[in-house]
Amino acid sequence: MQTIFAQATARGKAGVAIIRVSGPDSGPICDLLVGQRPEPGQASLRFVRDVDGTVIDQALILYFEGPKSFTGEDVLELHLHGSIAVVRAVERLINGTGLARPAEAGEFTRRALMNDTLDLAQVEGLGDLIEAETEAQRKQAFAVFSGAVGEQTEHWRNQLLRAAGLIEATIDFVDEDVPIDVFPEVRQILSSVSADLSKEIEGSIVAERVRDGFEVAIIGAPNAGKSTLLNALAGREIAITSEIAGTTRDVIEARLDLKGLPVTFLDTAGLRDTEDAVEAIGVDRAISRAKAADLRVALVSGDWIDVPELDGLIDIRVGAKADLHGGEGVSGTTGEGVERLLSEISERLSHRVRTIGVTVSERQRSGMQRAMRELAEAERVLACEEPVELAAECLRAGVTALDSVIGRVDVDDILGEIFSRFCIGK
Numbered sequence: 001m002q003t004i005f006a007q008a009t010a011r012g013k014a015g016v017a018i019i020r021v022s023g024p025d026s027g028p029i030c031d032l033l034v035g036q037r038p039e040p041g042q043a044s045l046r047f048v049r050d051v052d053g054t055v056i057d058q059a060l061i062l063y064f065e066g067p068k069s070f071t072g073e074d075v076l077e078l079h080l081h082g083s084i085a086v087v088r089a090v091e092r093l094i095n096g097t098g099l100a101r102p103a104e105a106g107e108f109t110r111r112a113l114m115n116d117t118l119d120l121a122q123v124e125g126l127g128d129l130i131e132a133e134t135e136a137q138r139k140q141a142f143a144v145f146s147g148a149v150g151e152q153t154e155h156w157r158n159q160l161l162r163a164a165g166l167i168e169a170t171i172d173f174v175d176e177d178v179p180i181d182v183f184p185e186v187r188q189i190l191s192s193v194s195a196d197l198s199k200e201i202e203g204s205i206v207a208e209r210v211r212d213g214f215e216v217a218i219i220g221a222p223n224a225g226k227s228t229l230l231n232a233l234a235g236r237e238i239a240i241t242s243e244i245a246g247t248t249r250d251v252i253e254a255r256l257d258l259k260g261l262p263v264t265f266l267d268t269a270g271l272r273d274t275e276d277a278v279e280a281i282g283v284d285r286a287i288s289r290a291k292a293a294d295l296r297v298a299l300v301s302g303d304w305i306d307v308p309e310l311d312g313l314i315d316i317r318v319g320a321k322a323d324l325h326g327g328e329g330v331s332g333t334t335g336e337g338v339e340r341l342l343s344e345i346s347e348r349l350s351h352r353v354r355t356i357g358v359t360v361s362e363r364q365r366s367g368m369q370r371a372m373r374e375l376a377e378a379e380r381v382l383a384c385e386e387p388v389e390l391a392a393e394c395l396r397a398g399v400t401a402l403d404s405v406i407g408r409v410d411v412d413d414i415l416g417e418i419f420s421r422f423c424i425g426k
Helices: 026-034 084-096 107-114 120-131 135-145 148-172 183-212 226-234 277-292 338-353 362-383 388-406 412-419
Strands: 003-007 016-022 044-049 055-064 075-081 100-102 214-220 252-258 261-267 295-300 316-319
Touching: 003 026, 003 084, 003 107, 016 026, 016 084, 016 107, 026 044, 026 055, 026 075, 026 084, 055 084, 075 084, 084 100, 107 120, 120 135, 120 148, 120 362, 120 388, 135 148, 135 183, 135 261, 148 183, 148 362, 148 388, 183 261, 183 338, 183 362, 214 226, 214 277, 226 252, 226 261, 226 338, 252 338, 261 338, 295 338, 316 338, 362 388
Parallel strands: 003 100, 214 261, 214 295, 295 316
Antiparallel strands: 003 016, 016 075, 044 055, 055 075, 252 261
């Protein structure tokens, strides 16, 4: 592979800027820029010089020999003063050596994948870690980046290989007496792995919400105080409020960090029967978004009407405009009951988060679902006493499905989509 380079830190003025170089010519580039390269893994303070010997900057230099580096290749890092002029000068100097080219978005991480220092699930976890905005997102992303998905799937994979080996032993010795009946153990393995996969798949849906954010819909009759409550939650005026019923026609969103969880609150149109065509569209959208939300909070007032489409879906009912009507309600105007409502929402969402596993993406979940289908077919074959070769083939297909989760197979067509989210320098 060609040697590549890029700024690994954000562009613009900063205290420190890091330029990363990866590839077979990282060492020679280091020698040209700072003199003799440091010992691998040892930091050294050096002057970075232009070709004519002019000092460009004094930098902390780190050099790693492959495969003991992030990319698995020889890697040079120059920790420079974070001046835009310094960074440009050093990039120009590296480019001028003719030994390296500018990196593309995500290319360092892509090389880590190709050199087996990261699996595909870890790559996705790294992307999520970079994008993490809340504590829950950070914890979840770091668990995936640390290899939790790979460890779990490797365990399941070994179990299925064990079951396939037992079945194939009966095929190999079909004309001889097999010392023990292997099928009870095979069925036990299939049942155990299927149960684990089912639990993981269910938890992955919640994990995906932690990554992308939960949605909480605020619903109620017109003029119930939904927009005022949303403004109070957001701490700013993002929704128009007035005494005129039906002011909100579309869904207005406010994204918050709720005790470490990413939550988007939705202010929806007031629910009522109306002959106004535009307002009717707003009501339909309100019902649709409320049904799709993770949690629904109903502000109940004297004008509240039951909506058949939301029967059994409302999670929290709270009195509207507590500043006017009293009781244990909520008021966006005075803030009464807001903290209590937020605590209840947080507790309900946190309870769901406790069920998550290590799988966080639709791609990973799809691989596990394919594996489950193959295991179910293998169990059916064994139960119906069909040729055991069919069960063995199902198990091999199940192993292949698990391999796709961590990128051992079927990755070329999705790499572009994954790395498109990465910045240059990562």
